[in-house]
Amino acid sequence: MKGNYTFTIIKPTAVRKQKTGQILADIIAGGFRIVAMKQIRLQEHEAQEFYRVHRDKSFYQQLVDFMTSGPIVVAVLEKENAVEEYRKLIGSTDPDQALMGTIRAKYAESLRHNAVHGSDSDENARLEAKFFFSQREIFDGLEFSSLAWDEKKSKNKAPA
Ligand code: GDP
Numbered sequence: 001m002k003g004n005y006t007f008t009i010i011k012p013t014a015v016r017k018q019k020t021g022q023i024l025a026d027i028i029a030g031g032f033r034i035v036a037m038k039q040i041r042l043q044e045h046e047a048q049e050f051y052r053v054h055r056d057k058s059f060y061q062q063l064v065d066f067m068t069s070g071p072i073v074v075a076v077l078e079k080e081n082a083v084e085e086y087r088k089l090i091g092s093t094d095p096d097q098a099l100m101g102t103i104r105a106k107y108a109e110s111l112r113h114n115a116v117h118g119s120d121s122d123e124n125a126r127l128e129a130k131f132f133f134s135q136r137e138i139f140d141g142l143e144f145s146s147l148a149w150d151e152k153k154s155k156n157k158a159p160a
Contacts, residue, residue, distance in 0.1 A: 003122035005035070006082040007129045008090075012070035013113040015039070020073050023116065026103055027077060030089045036076040036129070036138040042068050050131060059112070066112060074132045078140055083125055086118045 010023055024034070042050070047067040054060050079085050091102025095114055098105040107115040119125035129138070 002081040002084065003125065004078055004080055004082050005122075005129065006077050006079075006086045006125045007117075007119045007132070008075050008077060008086065009067075009117035010073040010075075011113065011115055011117065012066060012072055013109060014107050014115040015071050015073055019107050019115070023103055023107060024075075026106070027075075027089070030079075030085070032077040032079045032082070032086065032089075033140075034075055035078050035140045036133050037073065038075075038132075038137070039071050039073045040132075041071045044068055050128070062112065076129045076133060076138055083119055083122055087120070090116050090118045 010020055014023060044064065047064040051060065051063055054063060077086060089103060091098030091104040093114060094111045095104045095108035103116055104114050119128050
């Protein structure tokens with residue numbers, strides 16, 4: 001069964017242009033629940049680490065420079081089949097290819113300044129959420145999170 005969590009970043013240009021509220025409204029209207037969220041600014045070494053899969057790509061340094069250029073908003077989102085559903089809501093990486101009504105079609109300026117990040121797998125969603133949040137910052141109910149922080153805990157998910 002597909003996981004129920006994904007991770008997102010509202011990128012620097014969208015935050016600078018005060019689009020955070022509209023993007024969050026679209027996320028909530030899309031049926032997602034925000035279970036963790038904060039505004040931060042990445043340091044160079046953090047951006048390098050977060051995007052290390054792209055370290056051999058020509059655009060890597062540009063991407064790191066952009067992602068450290070201003071505050072970002074990071075969040076963990078909950079919905080059934082969250083990773084796939086969120087990729088649908090945000091649209092293609094290149095906003096010119098993104099379907100009308102998707103977040104990237106509405107708020108992205110270019111491939112580089114494409115408004116948001118969304119995890120591409122359940123495993124990456126978990127790793128990315130963990131990269132930015134401690135378990136005590138995640139709330140999927142009134143209590144601290146039952147979001148699986150490791151495989152062992154995931155088998156012991158507390159009853160709702
Ligand atoms: P995503 O999962 O849809 O965000 O796409 P990727 O993981 O392939 O790429 C990560 C991010 O790198 C994208 O969201 C873009 O902002 C950026 N990116 C991807 N391709 C390019 C490119 O050719 N040039 C530049 N400057 N940025 C790119």
